[in-house]
Amino acid sequence: MTVSFKETVILLPTMTLNLSTQYKRLENFGHSLQTSCYHIPVRSTGDLSEAFQFAKKLGLKVTARGTGISYNDASLNGGGVVLDMRGMNQILAWDPASGVVRCESGVTLEQLWQKVEPDGWWPPVVSGTMKTTLGGCLGANIHGKNNFQAGPIGEHVTEFTAMLPTGALVTCTPKKNADLFYALISGLGMLGVFTSITLKMKRIHSGLISVDAWHASDLRRQLGDLVEHAPEYDYIVGWLDTTAIGKRLGRGQIHAARSLEEGEDSNAAETIQLKFQHLPDRLFGVMPKSFLHYFMSPFMNNLGVWGVNTAKYVSALRHHTFRQSHAAFHFLLDYVPDWERSFGRGGLIQYQSFLPKETAEDAWRVMIQLSHRRGLPSYLGVTKRHRPDKFLFTHAVDGFSLAMDFKVTDRNRARLSAMLQEFDRIVLDAGGRFYFAKNSETSAESTRRFLGAEAVSKFNKLKKRCDPNGLLESDLYRRLFL
Amino acid sequence: MPEIIGSDSPKPFDQTQGRFVPATPLTPRRRGIVIGASDGLGAELARLLVREGYSLALIARRKEKLDAICRELNANDQAARAYIHDVSEYDKVPALLRKIVADLGGLDLVVFVAAVNLPPGGMDKYNFENDRTMIEVNLLGAMAWLHPIAEMFQSARAGQIVGISSVAGDRGRVGNPGNNVSKAGLTTYLEALRNRLTRHGVNVLTVKPGFLKTEMLKAAMGPTPFSIDPGRAADVIVRAMKKRKQVIYTASIWRWIMLAIQHTPSFIFRRLSF
Numbered sequence: 173m174t175v176s177f178k179e180t181v182i183l184l185p186t187m188t189l190n191l192s193t194q195y196k197r198l199e200n201f202g203h204s205l206q207t208s209c210y211h212i213p214v215r216s217t218g219d220l221s222e223a224f225q226f227a228k229k230l231g232l233k234v235t236a237r238g239t240g241i242s243y244n245d246a247s248l249n250g251g252g253v254v255l256d257m258r259g260m261n262q263i264l265a266w267d268p269a270s271g272v273v274r275c276e277s278g279v280t281l282e283q284l285w286q287k288v289e290p291d292g293w294w295p296p297v298v299s300g301t302m303k304t305t306l307g308g309c310l311g312a313n314i315h316g317k318n319n320f321q322a323g324p325i326g327e328h329v330t331e332f333t334a335m336l337p338t339g340a341l342v343t344c345t346p347k348k349n350a351d352l353f354y355a356l357i358s359g360l361g362m363l364g365v366f367t368s369i370t371l372k373m374k375r376i377h378s379g380l381i382s383v384d385a386w387h388a389s390d391l392r393r394q395l396g397d398l399v400e401h402a403p404e405y406d407y408i409v410g411w412l413d414t415t416a417i418g419k420r421l422g423r424g425q426i427h428a429a430r431s432l433e434e435g436e437d438s439n440a441a442e443t444i445q446l447k448f449q450h451l452p453d454r455l456f457g458v459m460p461k462s463f464l465h466y467f468m469s470p471f472m473n474n475l476g477v478w479g480v481n482t483a484k485y486v487s488a489l490r491h492h493t494f495r496q497s498h499a500a501f502h503f504l505l506d507y508v509p510d511w512e513r514s515f516g517r518g519g520l521i522q523y524q525s526f527l528p529k530e531t532a533e534d535a536w537r538v539m540i541q542l543s544h545r546r547g548l549p550s551y552l553g554v555t556k557r558h559r560p561d562k563f564l565f566t567h568a569v570d571g572f573s574l575a576m577d578f579k580v581t582d583r584n585r586a587r588l589s590a591m592l593q594e595f596d597r598i599v600l601d602a603g604g605r606f607y608f609a610k611n612s613e614t615s616a617e618s619t620r621r622f623l624g625a626e627a628v629s630k631f632n633k634l635k636k637r638c639d640p641n642g643l644l645e646s647d648l649y650r651r652l653f654l
Numbered sequence: 655m656p657e658i659i660g661s662d663s664p665k666p667f668d669q670t671q672g673r674f675v676p677a678t679p680l681t682p683r684r685r686g687i688v689i690g691a692s693d694g695l696g697a698e699l700a701r702l703l704v705r706e707g708y709s710l711a712l713i714a715r716r717k718e719k720l721d722a723i724c725r726e727l728n729a730n731d732q733a734a735r736a737y738i739h740d741v742s743e744y745d746k747v748p749a750l751l752r753k754i755v756a757d758l759g760g761l762d763l764v765v766f767v768a769a770v771n772l773p774p775g776g777m778d779k780y781n782f783e784n785d786r787t788m789i790e791v792n793l794l795g796a797m798a799w800l801h802p803i804a805e806m807f808q809s810a811r812a813g814q815i816v817g818i819s820s821v822a823g824d825r826g827r828v829g830n831p832g833n834n835v836s837k838a839g840l841t842t843y844l845e846a847l848r849n850r851l852t853r854h855g856v857n858v859l860t861v862k863p864g865f866l867k868t869e870m871l872k873a874a875m876g877p878t879p880f881s882i883d884p885g886r887a888a889d890v891i892v893r894a895m896k897k898r899k900q901v902i903y904t905a906s907i908w909r910w911i912m913l914a915i916q917h918t919p920s921f922i923f924r925r926l927s928f
Contacts, residue, residue, distance in 0.1 A: 204679035
C-alpha cells in the first residue's frame with residue numbers, strides 16, 4: 173500500500189518515492205536532545221523496502237523509530253531518514269487459549285496489554301511506560317521489575333520477522349537463524365527492522381497484584397533485600413533516596429509484588445476487566461493529572477528534591493501490603509503524564525549502570541558520594557535485581573542496576589559530563605555494564621570495553637552480512653560503534 | 655569547589671575519519687553552513703561561530719584557502735569541514751546540501767556571505783558580463799541555497815538564516831548599477847523570506863555592511879569612510895544573531911547614513927556623482 177503522494181518533498185527528489193516525507197525536528201524522551209531528520213511514516217513492509225531503496229539511492233542513513241521515548245539518541249538520525257514505525261500497529265493474531273500473540277512491530281505495550289489482559293494474560297516483560305513499541309522493546313531488549321527471574325523481553329519472543337536493509341525478510345526463532353535472533357534482539361535496529369513479532373504472554377488470575385512495601389535504611393540493606401527477597405516474589409524494585417548522606421546513604425523503599433493465584437481474588441471476574449485497569453486521569457478525583465508536572469517543576473532543584481526524597485522516605489517507614497491493578501503497578505512512568513517536562517528547559521538524562529552483586533555496593537557508594545560532592549545529585553534513583561542473558565548486546569549481570577535521573581541545565585552540562593565520565597570508569601572497573609536505551613553519554617571506548625572485543629567483532633560481521641551498504645545508522649550507532 | 659573537569663570529553667570533529675561526532679544532551683552542538691567562508695567576513699564569521707559551539711560546513715570555490723581555514727579551526731578541537739563549490743552551479747545545490755546536512759547531523763543555521771563585486775570601471779561604462787556574474791553569484795546563488803534551506807527550516811519549525819547583503823542595495827547609484835541591483839535584490843529576497851518564515855519560528859537576519867577592510871574593498875572607487883575590520887563586523891553579526899535581530903548595519907552608523915541617502919530626493923540624488 174502506498175500513502176498519499178506529496179509534491180514538495182524537501183531536498184528529496186519526489187519521483188522516486190510514493191511515501192510522504194517531512195523534514196522534522198525530533199527529540200529524545202527527556203527533551204534534552206533535539207535534531208532534525210527526514211521523517212517518513214511507514215505502514216507496510218512494502219513501504220519499508222521502498223524507503224530503504226530510496227535512502228540508498230540518495231546516500232542517506234536510516235533509523236527506525238517507534239514512539240521515540242528512549243532516553244538517548246537510539247531513535248534519532250540527524251540529517252538522515254527516520255522511519256516512523258507507529259503506522260505498523262496491527263495485532264495480527266491473538267490466541268487466548270495459548271497466550272501467543274503476533275503483532276506488527278509498531279504495536280505499543282499499551283495496545284498489547286489492553287488486548288490480552290481481559291482474557292487473563294499479561295505481557296511477560298514490560299517497561300516502566302506502556303508507550304513503547306514492541307520493535308523498540310526488542311531493539312533495546314528491555315527488562316522489567318522481573319528481570320531476575322523472567323529475563324529480558326527477548327526470552328519471551330518465539331519468532332520474529334525483520335526486514336534487512338537489502339529488502340530481504342528474515343524469520344528468526346531461537347532455533348532458526350539463531351545468530352540473528354540473538355543479535356537483532358538487543359541490536360538497536362542496526363541490523364534490520366522488525367516487521368512482525370510473536371510473543372508468549374504470562375497467565376494472570378486476577379486484575380490485581382499483591383504488593384509488599386518496606387523501607388531499607390541504607391544501601392547495604394537495600395541491595396541485600398533485593399537479593400534475599402527476590403526469590404519470594406515475581407517482581408521487585410527499589411526506590412533509592414539519592415539525596416541521603418552519611419550512614420543513611422542509599423536508603424530507600426522496596427516494592428515487591430507477586431501475581432495472585434487462582435481463587436485468591438474473589439472478585440477476579442470484575443478486576444480483570446479493562447476498565448478496572450485504567451490509570452485515573454485525575455488526582456483525588458479533582459485535579460487533572462496532565463497539570464501535575466507544572467506543580468512539580470518548582471521542586472526540581474537540589475533543595476526541593478532533597479525535601480521530596482526525605483518526605484518520601486519518612487512516609488515509606490511503614491511496612492504495608494496492598495493490592496493494586498497491574499497497570500498501576502507496572503507503568504509508574506505513565507502515572508503523571510509528561511512528568512519529564514517538570515525538569516525544565518534543559519530536560520533530563522538517565523544514567524543506568526548494571527553491576528555484579530559483589531561490587532555494586534562499593535561502586536555506587538562512591539558514585540553517589542561523588543554526585544553530592546559535585547553538587548550534582550541525582551533527582552531519582554531506582555534499583556532492580558538482574559540476571560545474565562545470552563543476547564549479543566546484553567546489559568544484564570548477576571547483580572543489580574541503579575538508574576539515576578539528572579536534570580540538565582546550561583550551567584551544569586560540562587560538570588555533569590565530567591562526572592558521568594568518572595562514573596563510567598568506576599562502573600567499568602567494577603565489571604559493570606550499560607543499557608543502550610538509557611545512557612546518552614557513554615563513549616565508543618567504554619562500549620567496546622564492557623561489550624568485549626568478541627561481541628563487537630561478532631556484531632560487525634553480522635552488520636556486514638545484514639547491511640552490506642551500511643544503510644542503518646542512528647546517532648547512537650555513530651556515537652558508539654564508529 | 656568542583657574537582658578537575660574531565661578533559662577527555664568527546665571531540666566534536668573526528669579528524670581521522672573526517673566526520674562530525676553526534677551531539678549528546680551534555681555535549682550539544684549547533685550546526686551551521688557558511689557559504690563563502692574562504693576569506694574576509696566569511697572566514698571571520700566561521701572563526702567566531704566555532705568558538706560559539708557550532709559545527710560548521712564551510713563552502714567556497716578556492717580549495718587552498720578553504721582548507722587553510724579548516725585546518726586553523728580544527729587545530730583547537732573545533733569542528734569544521736570544507737566543501738568546494740561555486741554558488742553559481744545551481745544544479746549541484748540540492749545534492750550538496752543533502753550531503754552537508756547528513757554530515758553535520760542536522761542544520762540550525764545558514765550564513766550566506768558569498769559575493770563578488772565587479773564594478774564597470776567608471777560612471778559612463780557598462781559591462782553586462784560583470785553585472786551578470788554579480789547577479790548570478792550574489793542573488794541567484796543566494797536563492798539557490800536559501801530556497802531549499804528555508805523549506806527545511808519551515809518544516810522543522812526552527813532555524814536561523816543570515817544573509818550578508820550590503821548598503822549598496824539601498825539605493826541605485828552611478829558607480830556600480832549591477833552590484834546595486836544584486837544587493838537590492840538580495841535585501842528584498844531576505845525580507846520576503848523573513849515574512850514567510852517568522853511565523854514558523856525561523857529568524858532571518860539581513861546584514862548590510864558598509865565598507866569592510868577586505869579584498870573587496872579594493873574594488874571600491876573613491877573614499878571608503880567608516881570602514882571596519884571584518885573581525886569586528888563578524889562580532890557584531892554574531893551578537894545580532896543571538897538576539898535574533900532582523901536587519902543590522904555594520905558599522906551601525908550606516909543605518910543613519912543610509913536613512914539620509916534613502917530619503918535624499920531624486921532631483922538632488924541624480925545630480926550627485928556618488
